[in-house]
Amino acid sequence: MSDKKITGRIHSLRAGTYTVVRDEGAGEALQCRACGRFRLEGLTPLVGDLVRAEDLGGGEGFVTEILPRRNALKRPPLANLDQLFLLSSVAQPAPNLRLLDMLIAQAELLGIEPVILFTKCDLAEPGAVEALLENYRAFNCLALLPESDIGPIRALLADRVSGFCGNTGVGKTTLLNRLAPALALPTGEISQKLGRGRHTTRHVELFSAAGGWVADTPGFGVLEPDGQEGLTKDNLFHCFREFAPYAGQCRFADCAHIKDKGCAVLRAVAAGETPQSRWESYAALYEALKNKKDWE
Numbered sequence: 001m002s003d004k005k006i007t008g009r010i011h012s013l014r015a016g017t018y019t020v021v022r023d024e025g026a027g028e029a030l031q032c033r034a035c036g037r038f039r040l041e042g043l044t045p046l047v048g049d050l051v052r053a054e055d056l057g058g059g060e061g062f063v064t065e066i067l068p069r070r071n072a073l074k075r076p077p078l079a080n081l082d083q084l085f086l087l088s089s090v091a092q093p094a095p096n097l098r099l100l101d102m103l104i105a106q107a108e109l110l111g112i113e114p115v116i117l118f119t120k121c122d123l124a125e126p127g128a129v130e131a132l133l134e135n136y137r138a139f140n141c142l143a144l145l146p147e148s149d150i151g152p153i154r155a156l157l158a159d160r161v162s163g164f165c166g167n168t169g170v171g172k173t174t175l176l177n178r179l180a181p182a183l184a185l186p187t188g189e190i191s192q193k194l195g196r197g198r199h200t201t202r203h204v205e206l207f208s209a210a211g212g213w214v215a216d217t218p219g220f221g222v223l224e225p226d227g228q229e230g231l232t233k234d235n236l237f238h239c240f241r242e243f244a245p246y247a248g249q250c251r252f253a254d255c256a257h258i259k260d261k262g263c264a265v266l267r268a269v270a271a272g273e274t275p276q277s278r279w280e281s282y283a284a285l286y287e288a289l290k291n292k293k294d295w296e
Helices: 097-110 128-135 151-157 172-179 241-246 264-270 276-290
Strands: 004-014 017-022 030-034 050-057 060-066 072-075 083-089 113-119 140-143 161-165 205-209 212-216
Touching: 004 060, 017 050, 017 060, 030 050, 083 097, 097 113, 097 276, 113 128, 128 140, 140 151, 151 172, 161 172, 172 205, 241 264, 264 276
Parallel strands: 030 060, 083 113, 083 161, 113 140, 161 212
Antiparallel strands: 004 017, 004 050, 004 205, 017 030, 050 060, 205 212
């Protein structure tokens, strides 16, 4: 048995086995089990984790230490993301901007840079795409047609760990296949009865693409932070970057930015400086969080 120690990143988890790729890229990946003490300590290694592992020889090993994380999600189970590509189709299925805004807020909370991609723009009603791009002008936001040049996306991937997420059926896997054709990831058709896509991705795995690492993830509705406080009515303001210029400018220090007199955010919305739809999402999230019990 070898006592050689390596440092690497977890690239996949299947049937309790972690694939750990050495950070310097030398040699083959190790197929590792996690040390039993992780369970006793309530820790779970995640795809994207930087770890130390013991090389037992023969391509096998044990994950012995999880290095400090910059961020972590429970769903999808990913760690140390630099950016999150949030895909929303313009049609088939119709866009859910409330969900998109929730995903953006949760990414902002975790310090993950959101990148917004609108897909199926060839199916959009006149003016719809332009309105969406204007609504998300504070972000890196792209509209994609089937024949769109994906060079700008490839440039964003270089030297970063990225996640791709959004509702099922918006084209995540199709886009990944364009970014890295060698992956040949399976895709599914849109269910005409349900109006949404069928799940085709069954696990989370990092793939090499355009000089970086990307994760294809199953379709899901929310991001769930792991090991830290989630969204609350008190931190929600800071998860809407359009509001940042108006911090401290409201008449009342405890302004909720919903219907308070002298609210700088409401003035900005009325003046068209902040998109109305984004504020509506903030208001809906605030009300939901205000009514949420501590034990929920």
